[in-house]
Amino acid sequence: xxxxxxxxxxxxxxxKGSGIxxxxxxxxxxxDLYGGHGVISIxxxxxxxxxxxxxxxxxxxxxSNSVHLPIQEALAHKLGELSGYQQHSVFYCNSGAEANENxxxxxxxxxxxxxxxxxxxxxxxxxxxxxxxxxxxxxxxPLNAAHFPVTFLELNDSDALKTELEKGDVCGVIVEGIQxxxxxxxxxxxxxxxxxxxxxxxxAVLILDEIQSGCGRTGKFFAHQSAGIQADVVTMxxxxxxxFPIGAVLISETIAPKYGMLGTTFGGNPLxxxxxxxxxxxxxxxxxxxxxxxxxxxxxxxxxxxxxxxIKGKGLMLGVELPSGIKEIRGKLLSEHFMFTxxxxxxxxxxxxxxxxxxxxxxxxxxxxxxxxx
Numbered sequence: 171x172x173x174x175x176x177x178x179x180x181x182x183x184x185x186k187g188s189g190i191x192x193x194x195x196x197x198x199x200x201x202d203l204y205g206g207h208g209v210i211s212i213x214x215x216x217x218x219x220x221x222x223x224x225x226x227x228x229x230x231x232x233x234s235n236s237v238h239l240p241i242q243e244a245l246a247h248k249l250g251e252l253s254g255y256q257q258h259s260v261f262y263c264n265s266g267a268e269a270n271e272n273x274x275x276x277x278x279x280x281x282x283x284x285x286x287x288x289x290x291x292x293x294x295x296x297x298x299x300x301x302x303x304x305x306x307x308x309x310x311x312p313l314n315a316a317h318f319p320v321t322f323l324e325l326n327d328s329d330a331l332k333t334e335l336e337k338g339d340v341c342g343v344i345v346e347g348i349q350x351x352x353x354x355x356x357x358x359x360x361x362x363x364x365x366x367x368x369x370x371x372x373x374a375v376l377i378l379d380e381i382q383s384g385c386g387r388t389g390k391f392f393a394h395q396s397a398g399i400q401a402d403v404v405t406m407x408x409x410x411x412x413x414f415p416i417g418a419v420l421i422s423e424t425i426a427p428k429y430g431m432l433g434t435t436f437g438g439n440p441l442x443x444x445x446x447x448x449x450x451x452x453x454x455x456x457x458x459x460x461x462x463x464x465x466x467x468x469x470x471x472x473x474x475x476x477x478x479x480x481i482k483g484k485g486l487m488l489g490v491e492l493p494s495g496i497k498e499i500r501g502k503l504l505s506e507h508f509m510f511t512x513x514x515x516x517x518x519x520x521x522x523x524x525x526x527x528x529x530x531x532x533x534x535x536x537x538x539x540x541x542x543x544x
Contacts, residue, residue, distance in 0.1 A: 180504060182194050182200075182504075183195045186214075186215075187202070187210075187214025187215055188213075188214050188215050189213045189214060189215075189216075189525070189527065190202055190213055190214075190524065190525050190527060190528045190529070190532055191214070192214065192509050198507065199507060200504075200507045200508065200509040201507065201508050201509065201524075201532055201535070201536060202214070202509045202524060202525060203508055203509060203510045203512070203522055203523070203524045203536060204509060204510055204512045204521070204522070204523050204524070205409075205523045205524055205525050206413070207382070207408065207512075207523065208350065208382045208387060208408050208409060208487065208523035209408045209409060209411070209412065209413055210409075210412060210413060210525045211385055211386065211387070211408075211409035211410075211412050211449055211453070211458070211525065211526050212412050212448075212449055212452040212453065212456070212458065212525065212526065212527055213412075213525045213526075213527040214413075214525070216412070216448075216452060216527075218448055218451070218452055219412055219445065219448045219449065219452065221448075222444045222445065222447065222448035223414070223441060223444055223445055223448075225444070226241065226440050226441055226444035227441065229440075230440050231439075231440060231441060232436075232439050232440065232441070233440070234435065235433075235434065235435075235437070235438060239438065239440060239443070241440050241443040241444055241447065242262065242438045242440075242443050244443070244447055245260075245443045245446050245447045245450070246260050248447055248450045248451065249418070249420075249446075249450060252391055252450055252453065252454060253391045253392065253404075253420070254391065254395070254400075255400070255404065255420050257422070257423055258404070258420040258421055258422050258423065259420070259421050259423065259426055260418050260419065260420055260421070261418070261419040261421060261432050261434075261437070262416065262417070262418055262434065262437040262438030262442070262443070263416075263417040263418070263419065263434055263437040263438075264415050264416065264417055264434070264436055264437055264442075265295075265407055265415060265417045266294075266295055266379075266381035266382075266405065266406075266407035266408060266417055267294070267295025267296055267297045267300045268295075268297065268407075268417050268437075269381065269405035269406065269407055269417035269418060269419050270294045270295050270297075270299070270300040270303075270344070270377075270379060270381070270405050271295065271297045271298070271299050271300050272419050272432055273344070273377045273379075273403045273405050273419050274286065274299045274300070274303070274342070274344070274377070275299070275427075275431070275432070276375070276403055276419065276421055276425065276426075276427055276432070277341050277342035277375035277377060277402075277403065277425070278341050278342075279427040279428070279431055280375055280425040280427070281341055281373055281374075281375065282341075283339055283340065283341035283342075283374075284318075284319055284339075284341055285319040285320070285321065285339050285340050285341055286302075286303055286318070286319070286320045286321070286340070286341055286342055286343070286344060287320070287321050287322075287323060287331065287334055287335070287340055287342075287343040287344075287374075288303035288304075288305065288320055288321075288322055288323075288343075288344050288345075289305070289322060289323055289324070289325045289345055289346075289349075290305050290322050290323065290324055290325065290352075291305055291325065291349050291351075291352030291353060291355055291515060292304055292305045292322075292344075292345075292346060292349060292352060293305070293306065293346075293349070293350065293351035293352060294344060294346075294379055294381075295381075296309060298313065298314050298318070299318055301314045302314060302318030302320050303318070303320050303344050305322055305352070306351075321334055321340075325345075325349070325355055325356075325357060325361075326357060326358050326361045328361060328364050331343075331364070331365065331368065332364075332368060335368050335369070335371075335372040335374055336372065338372065340372065340374045341374065341375065342369075342374050342375035342376065342377055342402075342403075343365060343369055343374055343375075343376055343377065344377040344379055345357055345362075345365070345377070345378060345379065346378075346379045346380075346381075346382075346383065347378060347379065347380045347383035347384065347388070347392055347393025347394045348382070348383040348388065348393050348483055348484065348487055350382040350383070350487070350514070350521070351514055351515060352514065352515050352516075353482075353489065353514040353515050353516030353519050354482035354483040354487070354488070354489035354514065354516075354519065354521065355482075356393070356482075356483070356484070357394075357397075359396055359397035359398075360397075362394055362397035362399055363397055363398070363399060366397075366399040366400075366401075369402070375402045375403060375425060376401045376402045376403070377401060377402065377403045377404075377405065378392065378394045378401035378403070378404045378405070379405050380392045380393060380394070380404055380405060380406050381405055381406055381407045381408055381417075382408050382409075382487065382523075383484075383487055384404070384406040384408075384409065384410070385406060385408070385409035385410050385449070385453070386409070386453050386458055386459040386462060386485075386526060387409055387462060387485055387486055387487045387523070387526065388462065388483075388484035388485035388486075388487055389459055389460070389462045389463030389466065389484060389485040390459065390485075391459065392404060392406075393484060393487075396484075400422075401422075402421075402422045402424070402425050403419060403420065403421055403422065403425070404419070404420040405417070405418070405419055405420075406418050406420070409449070409526075410446050410449060411442060411445050411446055411449065412445060412448075412449045413445075414441065414442055414445035414446070415442065416442040416443070416445065416446050417437070418446075453526070456527065458526040458527060459485075459526070461526060461527070461528075462485035462486040462526050463485055464530075465485075465486060465528065465530060465533050466483075466484060466485050466486065466488065468530055468533050468534065468537075469481060469488055469522070469533060469537065472533075472534065472537035472538075472541070473490070473537065473541070476541060476544065478492070478493045479491065479492060479544065482519070483522075486522070486523065486524055486526055486528070487522075487523060488521075488522040488523075489514065489516070489519040489520065489521050489522065490519070490520045490522065490540065491516065491518055491519050491520075492518055492519075492520070492544060493518065494518065496513070496517060496518055496519070496520060499520070499540070499543050499544070500513070500520065502543050503539065503540065503543070506539055508536055508539060510522075520540075
């Protein structure tokens with residue numbers, strides 16, 4: 171049986187990961203600048219992470235959500251503490267798409283409305299409702315688009331946003347903290363402040379998709395926190411598990427659905443929770459959010475005098491926008507053993523999503539190599 175082709179594959183057979191490096195079957199080392207779509211947050215095979223998973227396997231691998239699982243409660247406590255969302259409840263699931271799917275349901279349960287506002291360039295997942303609010307019709311099967319009324323607006327267009335919300339039929343607004351697949355475009359802080367106020371005024375649920383931009387990647391726990399706002403619902407996944415599949419939906423107590431309206435078999439399983447708890451403890455103990463902020467400045471400083479290069483994004487969710495030749499440059503970087511597979515809707519953008527544990531020397535090594543190819 172052949173594998174189904176999900177993405178184009180580079181001719182590399184990976185065998186091992188350690189810290190900020192990957193190793194192929196021949197022992198060749200690659201500096202990981204992409205983290206498997208921003209999933210690797212604390213580094214490959216972090217000792218504390220491996221220990222936590224092994225310890226949990228010795229105790230309890232799985233049971234259903236019909237009983238109390240203390241590891242779930244420990245994760246919820248730590249997640250509330252680090253995120254500043256202590257007053258929200260958490261629903262655990264298995265992926266980012268699943269998190270967004272449930273977030274959209276939560277919104278509709280709350281106010282009974284159907285229409286959503288999403289933004290051009292958005293990507294929220296490949297399940298039905300999540301795909302409906304994703305701005306890529308090429309990914310939609312007829313089934314996906316049949317039953318989900320969505321209006322797509324330009325990001326940061328406050329006038330258009332208010333016009334739509336004033337109609338009174340908007341269930342919710344979903345927006346990424348930073349658009350990943352869309353090309354590292356960001357909602358401005360001013361736009362987010364207006365969005366928060368208008369969602370409250372017009373009884374629309376504000377959903378912040380922090381699946382790629384959350385868990386400390388931008389230097390704050392969530393990217394939207396630079397605007398000083400709180401969302402009604404926040405979705406997260408990717409870096410939360412550092413490779414172990416887990417998603418989470420943070421839900422305001424003011425809009426939480428009735429008992430039994432959400433459910434999951436594997437969501438919040440003990441292994442996933444142990445992995446995520448280890449990630450959060452490591453983010454805190456190793457000050458990886460501060461590291462992300464500091465190394466953003468290193469990246470920017472390395473390119474400040476380089477003509478025709480623009481750095482987009484925040485923290486260690488960055489894009490290097492070049493005039494042309496991206497495909498060739500990516501190939502050359504790979505041949506020089508930089509694991510750099512990130513692209514986006516912007517054909518001239520290299521996406522950089524390394525482990526948050528990357529150090530300054532590795533950043534400068536990469537920037538030096540890239541500048542030599544421009």
